[in-house]
Amino acid sequence: MIIAANEQLLSEDFSSYSSIGRFAATIYRAMADSHEWFAFPTKAELNFEIKLRNETIEASYALLESGASFATFYYSECNDYYWTLTGDGGFELKPGVPATQAVNDIFVNGEAYAFECATAMMIIFYKALINTIPNERFNEVFQHLYLWDWQNHPFFPLRNVPGVGAGIPGDVRYFKNPDVSPQTPQWQGENVVDLADDRYYGHGDRHFGGEPDHY
Structure with missing residues (x-):
């Protein structure tokens, strides 16, 4: 259910959101049909969330085509023109480099x-x-960007919600691997993006079963 500007929005209105992005109408319908409540003070804030979710899906497809490889933190690699590779396997933005x-x-x-x-x-x-906010604003806020795991992002905090239902396209979810071996703990599970229509993107060529949660 979607409440925006104190008004309940109907699932049938999905087509009016198509201009936001190619996945926007699907995202809107999933939110409107959900048993969860999605409340926004204004419709502009609803549009922002739909836009951000749409761009999350677009970025997933783009990363799939980028040629980037999977590696454990110990074997991480990056372009040292832009990033410093830390001992933890994270990427620290170099001083003076625009984060975008x-x-x-x-x-x-x-x-x-x-x-x-x-x-x-x-x-x-x-x-x-x-792809959602102006580049100037992004570069201003994320001058000290550090890419590692999903924790410790003070200007982009994430919320972990265990045991959710169907979820919404653009969610990041987690699949546990019930067949993981103690010898390969890096395969204990997979972080994925919900692409809609029971499709998910996970970095690396691996497929897991199990019930997903989402952040």
């Missing part, structure tokens, strides 16, 4: 990068935000 350029480089020169699936989710989120 550094994030976009991952999608343009993906062959220079290798990272874990949790890092991939944050890269997708930041790319989605770049």
Whole structure:
């Protein structure tokens, strides 16, 4: 259910959101048909959420085509023109480098990068935000950008919601691997983006069963 500006919006109005992006109408219908409440003080804030979710899905497809590889944190790689590779396997933005350029480089020169699936989710989120807000604002806020896992992002806090139902396209979810071996703990699960229509993007060529949660 969607409440915006103290008005309940109907699922049948989905077509009016198509101009926001190619997945926007699907996102709107999923929110409107959900048993969860999505409340927004204004319709502009609803549009922002739909836009950000749409761009999250778009960024997932773009990362899939980027050529970036999967690696555990120990074996992470990045383009050292934009990033400093830390001992934890994270990417620290170099001083004076616009954050928009550094994030976009991952999608343009993906062959220079290798990272874990949790890092991939944050890269997708930041790319989605770049495509949602003005570049100048993004560069102002994220002058000290650090890409590692999904924690410790003070200007982009995430909420972990366990045991959700169907979810909404643009959610990041987690699939546990019931067959994980103690010898390969890096395969214990997969962070994925809900692409709608029972399709998910996960960084790396791996497929897991299990029930997903989402952040």
